[in-house]
Amino acid sequence: MLPLSDVVHLAITGVAQGCAYGLIALGFVLIYKATEVVNFAHGEFMMLGAFAVLTLSEALGWGFWSSFLVGCMAIAVVGYIVDAQIMRRIIGESQASIFILTVAFGFIFRALAGMIFGWNARSVDAPFDGKLVVGDMIEINYDRLIIIMATVIFVIAIRLFFRRTRFGVAMQAASQNQLAAYYMGIPVKRLVSATWAIGAFIAAAAGALLAPVTQVDTTIGFLGIKALAGAIVGGFGSIYGALLGCILIGIIEPFADYFLPGIKGVSAYVVMLLVLFVRPEGLIPQTYQKKV
Amino acid sequence: MQFLFKTAYNDDIRFLAKTGEKVRVSIVVIFLLAAPLFLQDYYLAELGLLLVYAIAGIGLMLLTGHTGQVSFGHAGFLGIGAYAHSVLLTVGFPFLLSILTSTAIAGLVGMALGRSASKMHGFYLAIATLAFGILIETLFGEWSSVTGGHMGYAVPALQVFGVPLTEVWQQYYVDLLFALFVVVGAANLFRSPTGRSFVAVRDSELSARCLGVNVEWVKIQSFGISAAITGLAGALLAHHLTYLAPDVFGVLESLKLLLMIVVGGLGTILGAILGAIVISLLPVGLSFLKGALPPAIGQTAGLEPLLFGMIIVLVIVFEPAGLYGRWMKIRFFFETFPYYRKSSFVRQKSYLKTERMR
Secondary structure (H helix, E strand, C coil), rough: CCHHHHHHHHHHHHHHHHCCCHHHHHHHHHHHHHHHHCCHHHHHHHHHHHHHHHHHHHHHHHHHHHHHHHHHHHHHHHHHHHHHHHHHHHHCHHHHHHHHHHHHHHHHHHHHHHHHHHCCCCCCCCCCCEEEEEEEEEEHHHHHHHHHHHHHHHHHHHHHHHCHHHHHHHHHHHCCCCCCCHCCHHHHHHHHHHHHHHHHHHHHHHHHHHHCCECCCCCHHHHHHHHHHHHHHHCCCCCHHHHHHHHHHHHHHHHHHHHHHCCCCCCCHHHHHHHHHHCCCCCCCCCCCCCC | CCCCCCHHHHCCCCCCCCHHHHHHHHHHHHHHHHHHCCCCCCHHHHHHHHHHHHHHHHHHHHHHCCCCCCCCCHHHHHHHHHHHHHHHHHCCCHHHHHHHHHHHHHHHHHHHHHHCCCCCCCHHHHHHHHHHHHHHHHHHCCHHHHEEEEEECCCCCECCCCCCCCCCHHHHHHHHHHHHHHHHHHHHHCCCCCHHHHHHHHHHHHHHHHCCCCCHHHHHHHHHHHHHHHHHHHHHHHHHHCCCCCCHCCHHHHHHHHHHHHHHCCCCCCHHHHHHHHHHHHHHHHHHHHHHCCCCHHHHCCHHHHHHHHHHHHHHCCCCCCCHHHHHHHHHHHHHHHHHHHHHHCCCCCCCCCCCCC
16 A cells, blocks of 8 residues: 555645646637537647747747746637637538547647647746645645646636626527527627637646646647546536546546556546446536427 | 439339449449459559458448447457457467457447447547547557567468468458448448438437437447448458557547548448548658658658648538538539539538537
8 A cells, every 4th residue: 555645645746637637628618618519629729838838938038927928828819710710610510520620630730839849848947946845745846736726716717707797698698509699699600719719728828837747749739638538527518527527537547557557548538438338428417308 | 414213112222223323333343353453462452451441431431420429439449350350360260250250349349339328429429439449559558468469469361261362462352352242231231221220310319219219229239330340341451461569550540530431421331432542542642742842841740640630621621521522513513414503512501509408
């Protein structure tokens, strides 16, 4: 058995990792709720965000936070354009086509990022070094702590946005019934694109915040698939469900890697399949059976 | 314009109703049968590989194109077929028994997956199958006592009834035999109640249920048949690869299969075959393009995935029905010659189809 301090340490790392997944999943869920499109290129938005922030701070010598803001905004614009120019055209096509389309975007983004930023892994100087130590058990690096904090901030901000602003309420309406929202005079097309922009912004922020923890290269987008697995464990219909699932996956992963080295790296998918076998809609379901 | 006058009940379910179709299909079959006479070994081997991919494509097409269930993990079934066939051959099974057993194994695994997948829908299914594909790949890597792990597994030579078939043309005919069998079998399936119920489930689960279709069982059947056909393709593929490694059957291969049927055109057998042709020609075209471009652009790393992605995006955005849809339009143009109008195939305004309410 593990000593208790190691258990606590693994658990804290797990929560931080889970929050990172959760931050990515947030964007997935937003875009899914608005358009019922699962954006398989979401991890690539995250990768692009990390690269953008990195490049801005390195090439232009900006501080971390200003390049963070500008970089994330740039990716949000990319997200807006992707929806307005491409995704909008194929509304109503079969799901398989749409999945494949977003996967293809992943390919394009990865290739472009490799061509522009280079294929080698790069590391980022974090403005937040050191670690927080509480008692003799709990210690957590600041770069991980900041991910947890960012997750909490984003969740609260999104909740307020959807509950309190006109824009947010209109988005909810559009996601519940596009046609009805359209009849009510809501500019559904622009709202959907704006949702993509917000999703891309959050993904880019996740990428930039994760950059100090992991290295930045073109393959970090694959983290998005794990975030997707986490979101599915929790249930894709709600932000809290997705977040819960991601944190669950984040905690299970380090322990599974320790005790079952045979499935190192794929334990998230094992957990997801097990959950789906028992509860096909995730832990917190969101679909309704239509009655005739 | 050609009118079909039906004079017998069989006219409704005939494979090839029109004269043009009969002529075209016979030309293709004769070409395929005669190919070893005039094709060099290299091209013949490529043609054989194309046929194998066409089989795998038809397998996936059954599931995704006709039943509407997306699978991101079909390379897993390809792998199951390939590994099962190779291991059985090594143990000493004769070729036919081994290929049948491995097809059955893949089919059973598919039915097991379909059993749980029948309750999921939309992208839950996509992710679950993706995870299935990843796990199967991991299994091939970790279960090294049987599969040889990452060291790879040598496939025994092709031998039917004790006769070694080592020449390229002999292997080609084996592939062709199975490909024709699968094409006819799939076409036959879609004029049977089972196949019709697949399409009914794709078009509307609710209506299908109202018409007395057992939706869960249809999905399980579809998964099983699809996995079996893909497993058969995997077993044939093993002889082309001659050396199996787990990463051959990874997520990228699944995506390649899915790309094949989407580019070819969802919901048609011809689409799967067209897709297989595209997949086989794509690397050739890309390398040709690389040579044609100035070296500064042509030699950049990552050009291939970029073009790969762009082709998919362009096809899906501008021709959602795939190559089959384009072929339909061309054919329609000639069949109705002076009457074709730009508005003949205008896309209708479409709205979001929600999956949250089922």
